[in-house]
Amino acid sequence: MMKNKRNDDKRMRQMLLTALLFLFPWLAGAASYVPLLRQLGMENIREAAGPEGVYLCWEDPVYRGPVRGLAEVLRQLAAQEELTQETHLVILENGWPQLLITVPAGSWTDYREERVTWTEFVNSLELTYDTDEAMRHFSDAKTEHRSAGKVDFVIYPQLQLRNSWMDKIYGASVNIAPAIEMQLWKGASFTGQVIFPIWNNLIGEMDYIRAGILTLRQEVRLPKRWMASLTVGNFTQQRIGADLQLTWRTADDRWLLGARGGLTGASVVQDGHWQVSRWERLSGAVWGRYFEPHYQLELELTAERYIYGDYGARLDCVRHFGETTVGLFAMVSGGEANGGFSFSVPLPRKKRMRRKAVRVRLPEYWGLTYEAQSGNEYAERRLGRRYQTDPVVSRSNRFYNPDFVRKQLLRQ
Structure with missing residues (x-):
């Protein structure tokens, strides 16, 4: 009798644990998506998981504009079969949150199994500039692949036209203005630019190498x-x-x-x-x-x-x-x-x-x-x-x- 009772108690505990993990999968430890974001080249990555779902934030130094990188992240995450929870994605700029994208739990499976199109999937997303609540979940999360101290050497072309004279149709100047751009710490950035004149028919400082944005x-x-x-x-x-x-x-x-x-x-x-x-x-x-x-x-x-x-x-x-x-x-x-x-x-x-x-x-x-x-x-x-x-x-x-x-x- 005692042995049967112990076996019944063991089975009860196993059933209870299975039910908890089914209802609250985050208790089992959610899969980490940090390596996926690093593989895409994202920086300042943080991750958190809880009963409200999965939380991810990142900064995109790879793709032009805010949309291409987000589209690639969404497609890569949709391919992860274990991802079935509501997911909260925050795009950062210079370390600060800019946009929150919430993906409903069912949307991942529907798109993965081709029950909905890309258009229907995107229309199911919730997008908002209100990021305060989502960012609280990252308070204890470690930042991976930091951008601080990394340098961009950006070559800016410049063209200036003026039409303020009676003796010539247009005044013009063409310059190349390379700049060093660097993120120092959260929210802080440095820009150092030098302007090199290529051609102009103006007077004044246009003939000289000079400081631009500094x-x-x-x-x-x-x-x-x-x-x-x-x-x-x-x-x-x-x-x-x-x-x-x-x-x-x-x-x-x-x-x-x-x-x-x-x-x-x-x-x-x-x-x-x-x-x-x-x-x-x-x-x-x-x-x-x-x-x-x-x-x-x-x-x-x-x-x-x-x-x-x-x-x-x-x-x-x-x-x-x-x-x-x-x-x-x-x-x-x-x-x-x-x-x-x-x-x-x-x-x-x-x-x-x-x-x-x-x-x-x-x-x-x-x-x-x-x-x-x-x-x-x-x-x-x-x-x-x-x-x-x-x-x-x-x-x-x-x-x-x-x-x-x-x-x-x-x-x-």
């Missing part, structure tokens, strides 16, 4: 979808100083509000010498943006105090055609009107070499802005001047809007 930048992701950044160094428009920026957006990134303030001085090359002045000019802006998902359209309204003290307002209308963007803008500053267009296009290659110590590459995107300007007075008074703190001028760069990402995923 900055130290620290970004911070704050709760409730706030993002702040402080950039110190040499900017465009012959400015040197400090720039502070703060943005907030809704979870679906349809609406965005931003504010920026800068304190700068002059940074010019005269007679071959680099000369800088005290940081005395205060500039700033507040803006709001709405993203219309059907036409992939951005509408942005900005009120701004420009570099040289003039005040104005600007309306931008930008449409995304995949990774290519085309925009129109109209503005008024100092009582004078201005307008023009802009565009940016992706540059080869779609997939870059994996970064080990130093990687040489082109920028992901190249952009150009044309200003009509309403007469010579606009140029002489230096109205509507705003600086950039980043060498990449493209609306596609670091664009993680959930509606945009889903639409581009459907095309992969």
